[in-house]
């Protein structure tokens with residue numbers, strides 16, 4: 203948590219809007235930015251300044267938003283959503299309960315916002331002794347943002363682009379949708395909002411004009427990096443913001459000693475942990491709660507989700523890892539698929555076209571080619587020959603396979619589970635194994651080979667005789 207030296211802030215996050223411009227059935231604030239909902243990013247920034255209590259205004263698809271953020275704040279339902287001012291009106295009771303705590307109001311659609319900017323806003327608000335302070339940015343192209351209208355340098359009001367005059371549209375200082383308010387003065391004017399504008403909505407931005415009109419002083423803090431306050435209203439903006447966050451994450455990793463060979467094609471999510479001296483090769487996706495330890499190499503063309511790649515381990519080209527662990531010095535791929543709850547032990551090897559599901563490969567064990575290993579516990583130093591398949595499913599239930607230390611499974615073996623192959627046992631290539639194999643034994647489960655000497659010549663002569 204940051205030291206904000208401005209104690210006692212509460213917050214209201216606005217997340218009730220429909221997101222009309224996205225033309226999506228899903229609530230806008232649930233649209234993902236690098237795998238986490240847009241609102242998650244905003245709540246983290248708000249959480250960083252320790253705002254308490256935190257109210258989240260929900261409306262459009264309220265159930266989904268509440269389910270996704272259960273326990274993260276108190277929910278206020280705004281139904282129907284009639285504008286950002288109406289959203290704060292919906293939270294009126296909550297806000298009034300803490301009249302002495304400065305109120306942060308934050309739009310739910312600014313996913314690049316960071317804690318220090320909110321801390322700076324609270325600090326400027328406190329120092330300036332203003333009734334309201336807003337975050338602004340100076341943009342080369344102010345587009346559809348609300349404009350900050352000043353008079354003699356003093357903030358007078360905000361005008362929405364839709365309602366602005368030609369001259370006002372020239373103003374390049376925009377309103378970011380992030381504010382600090384003194385509760386008393388805000389509540390005094392909040393109910394005076396009128397939906398008289400191009401959208402027939404109750405605009406929170408009109409509060410600024412009302413407060414200034416009543417003699418209140420309004421502050422504005424300009425953000426250093428305008429990218430941080432980009433609002434997301436369309437899928438194009440969602441993609442642009444995701445790209446910026448991606449660059450921010452990659453830059454931080456490289457600064458911390460991670461080798462990213464090609465940042466343009468590398469995707470690392472916000473909850474991924476990569477240690478110095480790991481190498482991330484091109485076209486690699488590290489997602490969810492993934493960790494890549496020092497000295498590990500991942501990629502190219504590989505996706506890792508909710509998994510751990512241990513120190514010095516290699517995950518080679520074209521692999522997919524889900525909820526799995528690759529331990530120190532192990533090697534996976536190319537073209538391997540690790541499905542959930544798999545674990546590749548230290549220095550073990552999973553080679554090309556091998557699929558693991560709920561399978562543990564012990565230290566130094568190998569499954570180098572073309573195998574399906576499901577619900578299997580495989581001991582250290584076991585060699586799994588090419589084409590080995592665990593038949594773990596009987597059509598209704600899944601059954602376990604256990605292969606103990608040092609066993610050797612010949613190529614093209616089918617292991618019909620439930621089954622145990624004992625320590626050091628051998629299984630002959632091409633076997634269908636249906637019963638347990640004791641330690642140290644050799645098991646053969648295949649037809650005995652028959653050799654018919656001279657058969658080909660006899661066949662040819664018989665054919666020639668028929669023709670003659």
Ligand code: UD1
Nearest residue numbers: 216217218219283284285286310311347348377378379433
């Ligand atoms: C708003 C500001 C604009 C500013 C811009 C910054 C207003 C009137 N305008 O415009 O000055 O430049 O943000 O990005 O505030 N919401 C609700 N309930 C509603 C309507 C919206 O909770 O009834 C929420 C939305 O979910 C969203 C946020 O408020 O998270 C902003 O709403 P949006 O419609 O995107 O406002 P903008 O038009 O972008």
Ligand code: CA
Nearest residue numbers: 311433434435
């Ligand atoms: Ca917006």
